[in-house]
Amino acid sequence: MYRFLFTQILSRLDPEDIHHLTVRGLRLVSAAPVAKKLLHRRLAPRDPALRVQAFGVHFPGPFGLAAGFDKDARCVEAMSALGFSHVEVGTITAHAQPGNARPRLFRLVKDRAVINRMGFNNAGADAAAKALSRTRGVPVVVGINIGKTKVVPESEAVHDYVASAKQLAPLADYLVVNVSSPNTPGLRNLQAVELLRPLLQAVKEVADGTPKRTPLLVKIAPDLADEDVDAVADLALELGLDGIIATNTTISREGVTSGETGGLSGRPLKTRSLEVLRRLRARVGDRLTLVSVGGVEDVDDVWERLLAGATLVQGYTAMIYNGPLWAHRIHRQLARRMRRHGATDLREIIGRTAR
Numbered sequence: 182m183y184r185f186l187f188t189q190i191l192s193r194l195d196p197e198d199i200h201h202l203t204v205r206g207l208r209l210v211s212a213a214p215v216a217k218k219l220l221h222r223r224l225a226p227r228d229p230a231l232r233v234q235a236f237g238v239h240f241p242g243p244f245g246l247a248a249g250f251d252k253d254a255r256c257v258e259a260m261s262a263l264g265f266s267h268v269e270v271g272t273i274t275a276h277a278q279p280g281n282a283r284p285r286l287f288r289l290v291k292d293r294a295v296i297n298r299m300g301f302n303n304a305g306a307d308a309a310a311k312a313l314s315r316t317r318g319v320p321v322v323v324g325i326n327i328g329k330t331k332v333v334p335e336s337e338a339v340h341d342y343v344a345s346a347k348q349l350a351p352l353a354d355y356l357v358v359n360v361s362s363p364n365t366p367g368l369r370n371l372q373a374v375e376l377l378r379p380l381l382q383a384v385k386e387v388a389d390g391t392p393k394r395t396p397l398l399v400k401i402a403p404d405l406a407d408e409d410v411d412a413v414a415d416l417a418l419e420l421g422l423d424g425i426i427a428t429n430t431t432i433s434r435e436g437v438t439s440g441e442t443g444g445l446s447g448r449p450l451k452t453r454s455l456e457v458l459r460r461l462r463a464r465v466g467d468r469l470t471l472v473s474v475g476g477v478e479d480v481d482d483v484w485e486r487l488l489a490g491a492t493l494v495q496g497y498t499a500m501i502y503n504g505p506l507w508a509h510r511i512h513r514q515l516a517r518r519m520r521r522h523g524a525t526d527l528r529e530i531i532g533r534t535a536r
Contacts, residue, residue, distance in 0.1 A: 183503070183504030183505070183506075184504075187501075187502065187504070192288065192290055195284070196286045196287065196288050196295070196501075197283065197284070197285065197286040200250075200286065204250075204251070204255060204256055207255075207256035207259035207260065208255050208256050208259070210256070210258075210259040210262065211255070211256050211257070211258040211259045214318050217258050217259060217262045217318055217319050218262075218318060218319060220259075220262035220263065221261065221262040221319040221320075224262060224263055224264040224506070224508075224509040225241065225261060225262060225264055225319075225509075226241045226242030226244075226264065226266055226509075226512040226516075227241065228242075228512070228516040230516055230519050230520070230524070230525050230526060230527065231243065231266075231512060231515065231516055231519075231527060232527065233492060233493070233527045233528070233531075235424070235470045235492045235493055236355060236396035236398075236423035236424060236470050237396065238322060238354050238355060238396065239322075240266045240267055240322055240493065241266050241320075241322075242266035242512045242515070243266060243483065243487060243491075243492065243493050243494055243515070243527060244265065244266055244483055244493075244494050244495070244496070244508055244511050244512055244515070245265050245266050245267035245268060245269060245322070245324075245493060245494070245495050245508075246260050246265040246267070246268045246269060246495065246496070246497060246500075246508070247269055247474045247495035247496060247497040248269040248270065248271045248272055248324075248326035248357065248359070248400075248497075249271075249272070249297070249299075249497055250497050250500075251268060251270045252270070252271060252272070252273070252302065252303045253270070253273070253303055253304045253308060253309055253312060254270040254271075254273075254309045254312040254313050254323070254325075255312060257270060257313075257317075257321050257323055258317055258318060258319050258321055260321075261319055261320070261321035261322075262319055263505050263506065263508060263509065264506065264507075264508035264509030264510075264511075264512055265508045266322065266493075266508075266512070267321070267322035267323070267324060267354070267493070268321055268322070268323055268324070269323075269324035269325070269326050269357065269495065270309065270313075270323060270324070270325055270326065271303070271309075271325055271326030271327060271328070271357075271359070272301050272303065272326045272327065272328040272359050272362065273303050273305070273306055273309045273325065273326065273327050273328070273345060273349065274301050274303060274305060274306065274327070274328055274329065274330040274331075274341070274345065275305065275306050275330050275333075275341050275342075275344040275345045275348075276305050276306075276330045276332075276333075277303065277304050277305035277308065278300075278301060278302065278303065278305070278330060278331055278332070279302055280299050280300035280301060280302025280303075281298050281299060281300035281302075281364065285297060285298045285299050285300070285443070286298075286299065287439065287441050287443075288501070289437055289439055289445075289447070290502075292436070292437045292447065292448060292449055293447050293448040293478065293498075293499065293502055294437060294445060294446060294447030294448055294449050294450075294498065295445070295446050295447055295498045295501065296439055296441045296442075296443045296444065296445050296446075297364070297430070297443050297444055297446070298363075298364045298441075298442055298443030298444070299364060299443075300331065300364045300365060301328050301329075301330075301331065301362065301364070301365055306327075306344065306345045306348040306349055307348065309325070309348075309349060310348045310349055310352060313325075313349070313352040313353075314352065322354045323352075323353060323354050324353060324354060324355045324356070324357055324398075325349045325350075325352065325353040325355075325356050325357065326357040326359050326400065327342060327345040327346060327349060327356065327357065327358060327359060327384075328342075328359040328360075328362060328365065328368065329341050329342065329360075329365060329368055329371070331365050331366070335367050335370060335371070335376075338371060338376075338380060339379055339380050339383045342358060342380060342383070342384050343383050343384060343387055346384045346387040346388060347387055350387050350388045350391050350395040351391045351392065351395070353395050354395075354396075355395065355396040355397070355398060355423070355424075356384070356388050356395050356396065356397050356398070357397075357398045357399070357400050357426060358380065358381060358384055358397070358398070358399045358400065359400045359429070360372050360377060360380070360399065360400070360401075361400050361401050361402035361428070361429035362429060362430070362444060363402070363404075363429075363430060363431075363432045363443065363444045364443060364444060369402060369404075372401060372402065372405060372409065372413065373409075374412050374413065374416050377399070377413065377416060378416060378420070381397070381399060381416070381417075381420050381422065382420060384397060385397050385420060385421070385422065396423035396424070397422050397423055398422060398423055398424040398425060398426055398470070398472065399413065399417060399422060399425055399426070400425075400426040400427075400428075400429055401413055401425060401426070401427055401428060401429065401457070402428060402429045402430075402431070403427070403428035403429065403430075403431045403433075403450060403453040403454055403457055403475060404431055404432055404433065405457075407460060410427075410457055410460050410461065410464075411460070411464055413425070414461055414464040414465050414469070415464070417465070417469055418465060418468060418469065422469065423469070423470055424469050424470030424471060424472060424492075425461055425465075425469055425470075425471055425472070426472040426474060426495070427454065427457045427458055427461055427471065427472070427473060427474070427475070428450070428453070428454045428457050428474065428475045429444065429474075429475075430443075430444025430445055430446045430450070430475075431444065431445050431446075431449075431450055431453065431475075432444065432445070433445065433449075433453075435449065436449045437449055446475065446476075446497070446498040447476060447498040447499065448476055448478060448499075449476070450475040450476040451475065451476025451477075451478075451482065452476070453475070454473065454474065454475030454476050454477075455473075455476075455485065455486065455489060458471060458473045458486060458489050458490060458491055459489050459490070459535070461490075462489060462490030462532065462535045463535070467490075467532065470492045470493070471490055471491045471492060471493075472491060472492070472493045472494070472495060473486040473489070473491035473493075473494050473495070474494070474495035474496065474497075477494055477495070477496040477499060478496075478499040478503075479499075479511065479514075480510075480511050480514040480515050480518065482494075483511055483515060484515065484518060484530075487527070487530045487531050488530060488531075488532070488533045488534040488535075489532070489534060489535055490531065490532040490535040491531070492531055496508075
């Protein structure tokens with residue numbers, strides 16, 4: 182049914198318009214107590230074999246929604262009710278900003294991919310904090326992804342991230358420093374260790390100071406050279422971070438024909454994202470929680486990332502092509518596969534093929 186709807190109607194309409202319409206509909210679900218509870222009861226992961234603990238947080242399953250979909254924390258309950266084990270909101274900046282000029286979101290249907298140059302369009306940290314402060318009707322693990330306000334110069338980036346962290350870290354189950362989007366000028370420069378160290382130290386001080394100590398992760402780009410991936414991994418260990426999210430979108434156009442600028446996500450990112458995950462696992466072992474995102478389409482991809490050492494896996498782009506029940510199906514199929522392999526605990530799977 183969804184495939185027909187997408188092919189005949191949705192794919193013919195502007196992707197950003199469809200996104201905004203979808204978020205509005207999900208906000209209605211989040212505001213409807215009976216509907217979201219019924220959906221959560223039916224679709225959320227409940228199999229005990231899928232439960233996993235990462236950086237002190239309990240997740241009902243390993244597969245969550247990547248940042249980029251719910252930019253302002255408006256529909257976290259609805260996404261949890263549709264089967265995601267966790268919802269990472271954002272990217273959120275300290276100050277509200279409109280993002281880049283439209284058009285800025287492009288489907289590559291034949292490639293099962295998307296190019297975006299959104300530019301961190303969001304209502305700002307204050308609005309997100311108000312949305313996240315509301316009482317929730319269904320359980321949901323919320324990660325908060327923060328980035329640099331576009332007009333803030335690189336020299337003031339630390340202060341800008343700290344301002345967001347102060348407002349949002351107390352409301353997060355985990356906090357993510359995003360220095361890897363290609364759509365904010367100069368942002369990826371912050372992945373250089375000499376710039377990244379003071380930034381992560383300052384944000385970590387805020388996260389460590391929250392009442393329950395908010396876990397802190399950093400999200401990196403797939404376009405980093407291997408030696409730079411190693412350097413970030415070493416820095417994360419040195420500073421006592423809780424994990425690394427790998428990877429963000431890519432500026433590479435290998436395997437696709439579009440000339441649009443922006444970050445490419447979806448199937449073409451699969452190979453590099455897995456390579457970065459395996460490199461990180463070889464470097465840090467199980468000392469850090471690794472979250473794998475990029476090119477995840479189905480249960481086979483989730484299974485492969487878990488075997489390679491990811492504790493959590495995230496997706497977003499493939500939901501555009503697979504529909505709203507995508508996460509529910511993946512968790513259901515994952516539980517079945519675990520039982521076929523004689524596994525009753527996800528810890529038996531994580532890192533099994535890692536070197």
